[in-house]
Amino acid sequence: MVNDTAEVVVVGAGIVGAAIAYELAKRGHDVLIVEKGTLGGAVSGASLACISTHMMDLDELPLLRWSCEAWKRLHDEFGGFEYHACGQLRFVLRDDDIDVARRWVDAERGVGLAPELLDPTQVREVEPLLEGPVVGASWSTADAVVNPFLAVRMFLKAARSQGARVRAHCPVEALVESDGAIRGVRTTDREVVAARQVVLAAGPWTARLAATVDLALPIKPRKAQCLATVRMPPSIRRVVGACESGGGVEAGYTQIQQAHNGQILFNTVLAGGQSDDGAQDNVSQVDEPFVRDSVATLLMLFPQLLDVALLRSWVRFEAVTPDDRFLIGSGGPDGLWIAAGDCGTGFVRAPAIARCVADMLTDETPIFDTSIYAPGRFDGSKAAWA
DSSP states (O other), X not given: OEEEEOSEEEEOOSHHHHHXXXXXXXXXXXXXXXXXXXXXXXXXXXXXXXXXXXXXXXXXXXXXXXXXXXXXXXXXHTOOSOOBOOOEEEEEOSGGGHHHHHHHHHHHHTTTOOOEEEOHHHHHHHSTTOOSOOSEEEEETTOEEOOHHHHHXXXXXXXXXXXXXXXXXXXXXXXXEETTEEEEEEETTSOEEEOSEEEEOOGGGHHHHHGGGTOOOOOEEEEEEEEEEEEOSSOOOSEEEEOEETTEETTOEEEEEEOTTSEEEEEEEOSXXXXXXXXXXXXXXXXXXXHHHHHHHHHHHOGGGTTOOEEEEEEEEEEXXXXXXXXXXXXXXXXXXXXXXXXXXXXXXXXXHHHHHHHHHTTOOOSSOOGGGOTTTTTTOOOSOO
């Protein structure tokens, strides 16, 4: 029994789903966005939400640059989500790795970006409290952060203003297919929403839903953990992260920043964290080694924070793919679109992904090369708009 209808159903109200719903509604489509839990309550709401082009992926730079500019435009148009162009430092701990940072800086400058390579004295001019034993850092002035909770709601509010409907606490159980085409979605309470187009933007739950129409997607859940201190006076000016090293990432994946409300948010992930499907369904605690490593990195860089109290921690699960790139495009039955696999960097790409999906769905040529995101790229199929 059909209980509702829409032209397009977007499954997932995280940052990517919310951005897609807004872009489609703005173009005049009848959009319904459904979310299994609270709006933005999965990994999007727990993100550190860095908006950056620096040390990301050279093949993606056109998309990343466009998306960073889009965030600025959204700030000018809507505001209200604490957009802060603070810049980003990527610290280097070993002399041998200065060349790694230099290669990144040179490559990005070669395509018109403007990162710099700083010596220790210059690092402390940019970030005075960073007194740890760094031998240098790359510096990207254009990078920014946003409040993830408020940014998701900005997109949802904008989508609603264009006529989109939003339903929270509405878990989708399966996709509905007939004669090789999508017909809608079925929720866990057996309600059917009829639609000829469905966009799966459900993060680590995307592969499970795709499997209901026999589409196998190589998406795994991975733990995303973070710590937060009590509120502090303005202390850390920039986003501080680890530079890649010759053998990987010297200090793991590190991100440190101070939120608008004064809390210092930080994490250091040395390795692991990828799980089998099902892990994302459980609320878990942060790992004790993660706490130790994160605190050790924070205090190594910022020894003046020794006596600052921790206030809270959280765990969510992000969606990862074998090559750490999104899946964007068509797959499986006609009318099914995939937009998942953020690998922890969905915020920066969200406006561009929304643009790509909206272009694909209406048979327009995307403004970026989307072949690198093709959902079928791992099995040689052509299940993508390219």
